[in-house]
Amino acid sequence: MSMLERGGNAFDAACTMGFVLQVVEPHLNGPLGDLVALIHPTGEPAPTVLCGQGTAPAGATIDHYRSTGLTLIPGSGLLATVIPGAFDAWLLMLRDHGTLPLRVVLEPAIHYARHGHPMLARTARTIADLAEFFHSEWPSSYATWLPGGQAPEPDALLRNPALADTWEKLLTEAECETGRVAQINAARRAVSQGFIAGSIDRYLRDACVMDATGQRRKGVLSGEDMAGWQARYEPALSTGHDGWTVWKAGPWTQGPMLLQSLDILSGTGIAAMDSTSADFVHTVTETLKLGFADREAYYGDPDFSQIPLQVLLSDPYARTRSALIEPTASLDQRPGAIAGYEAWATAAVTRAKGSSKAMARPEHPSEKRGDTVHLDVIDQWGNMVSATPSGGWLMSSPIVPGLGMALNSRAQMFWLSPGLPGSLMPGARPRTTLTPSMARDPDGTQLAFGTPGGDQQDQWQLIFLLRLIHGGMTLQQAMDAPMFHTAHATASFYPRPAEPGHLIVEPSFSEAVITDLQARGHRLERAEPWSLGRLTAASRSATGLLRAAATPRQMQAYAIGR
Known part of the structure; x- marks a missing residue:
């Protein structure tokens, strides 16, 4: 609401909400997760799909995964990761349809990461249940979610200073450019090709961590994979029902x-x-x-x-x-x-x-599946957003050292059998569950929901x-x-x-x-x-x-x- 009251539009507000949700509901979504959104700029005849679903890395082949002993892709660990898509998708929306500067949009998330937010009871329980596993297997997650070796109590303030530092560094680099669009593009490069991609690449070269099968495995995601992917727009599908039109x-x-x-x-x-x-x-x-x-x-x-x-x-x-x-x-x-x-x-x-x-x-200790968040925004001009971010859960993958964020686990939706539409293939998108909606009533009322x-x-x-x-x-x-x-x-x-x-x-x-x-x-x-x-x-x-x-x-x- 504060973004709207500053004169921002629905796209500015949605991006701000998206980044804050990554901080305050880390068991439901994170910066290195996934995003699917429907956007409907005022005056356009139909919504457009924003695809922030990253694809399988170049090394993600069925033969490689099966060679590690897998018949199903586990729900956690490094082989469950596809290219992170949420951050680039949010910034593509902000660049093309928003109005506010990147710093204004990111500052609320930085504030809550730096100074803390009341921990939801469910999040606190999840962290407490994983404390022993984090300590023995994912020490970077232990340091992030159990500072000082103590699990957070419900409603206690939880901070993620490493994440705040990451966003501040990103803004500092982006603001070396002149102009709003140039700064947003620079921030996208910092994630896909710059220091964030570099940190992920260096970590994954040597990391071999426990996943939901109870085995330790290395990942296949690389900085080169991240540099070769960008979020994109697509036409929405639709059908009619009793005079209504529904888009997906x-x-x-x-x-x-x-x-x-x-x-x-x-x-x-x-x-x-x-x-x-x-x-x-x-x-x-x-x-x-x-x-x-x-x-x-x-x-x-x-x-x-x-x-x-x-x-x-x-x-x-x-x-x-x-x-x-x-x-x-x-x-x-x-x-x-x-x-x-x-x-x-x-x-x-x-x-x-x-x-x-x-x-x-x-169930293995690291098999605690996260969930998802959803948001809908309509502004005074009639711009609309329906967005469903997910992935990058605190329980899906270890915190990447120095970044304060974890990788996603969306690759678990691929099958390890060839020749099927859901088969694991380098460059393919997993068939995700994320599914925002828009509809139009026969009387002209526009609806965003999810x-x-x-x-x-x-x-x-x-x-x-x-x-x-x-x-x-x-x-x-x-x-x-x-x-x-x-x-x-x-x-x-x-x-x-x-x-x-x-x-x-x-x-x-x-x-x-x-x-x-x-x-x-x-x-x-x-x-x-x-x-x-x-x-x-x-x-x-x-x-x-x-x-x-x-x-x-x-x-x-x-x-x-x-």
Whole structure:
């Protein structure tokens, strides 16, 4: 809000939020993580995708990873790392669409890193649980997160002076240039080719650290990899549903799954269903299972694989998928039949059968998976941002000495089998879970929305959107209503488990609804109260009226405006 009140726009505000979140929620995102965003400058006909998803390094080959004894890429450690993308993407947005100087945008993050911020209870618990592992295996992380050998208490101030020093040095170098754009470009070079890339390169030459498999391995990321990559813009994908238009990023994210789900649901009578009823929960869950099956079979980086998007997002294909929804819960993985892609579908089904065995595997100390953050901003001029940063978690990789930041672990979403759209390939993007959204109501209202939550992101977003479109709910009502999701599909995160037929619901659903769902064959799990869904949203009507909402769940999301 302070950026907006200084005269900055939505893009300035989003960048500031992004950098501060890296400091205050280090278990959810970091500077060397990933970013996917939708941006909609005022006056443009449609949003644009900002891709801050880094690619696999040149040395990241299936043969090399298998030679280290891996059959799955672990969820932590150095081989889980792709080229860091978040910082370059934020600065590309700031350069091309923001108005404020880089120093103004970075200063709040520097302040909290230097002087401290109250530690969230969940973050404090995570650090405490990892204290012994950090001490014995990742000493740079131990020094950062347990200063003086003491785990931080909830609400105690935690500082990261090394990160503050890194940003100050970056600003000093950038400000040797004249002009806002030149300074931002210089800062991008400092990360991709300068002292930050150099520190990462030197560290990775010798580092051999413990990962989630319990083995020590060296990484393959190099300074040369970082110098050869930049964030970029892409067209957004879209579909229509009951007069609405919804936009998502491409098949290198899970975003098209939400579009597919809307198309499938158009043939189910969803508009007439009470959005807290068993019929609604069952129909949406069965639709999501079909969308997930296609995600696992057909999604990947379209720069490297011919993704059949024209088929997946076509009305005839949606009708064939809708016809598969039955009165009882499906326990099968059922990707659609697409001519010429039979091998991909077969591989996805085979993987899913093997993935259910991962549930019984004991967890390694470094396997504590992080999560994600999400933000939505609309300014007085109508500029819009929906951004989902993640990765670079404090538990994903050791702190790079001297930088105060950890590398990402997004490579765990690749498969170590060749010939598939999700196969590990140098230069390819992992099929990420990050999936921000934008939509337009028939009355012209523009909406930016999203959520953290890994594989749950497009599930919760779909439920929220359906409640807006068909349920007549406000933004806040659609978030506050009972939530649910399924873990039926193969998970995106190591060790890639699957739970066929799984459905978890909040206890705010009536007992009659829960009993009905069990009778339909769903393998039901009752969630803790107010524990599912972490949505935020902001909208702007055709007359300029701004609205926003944030979930009360976990007490970490806020909607503010003036």
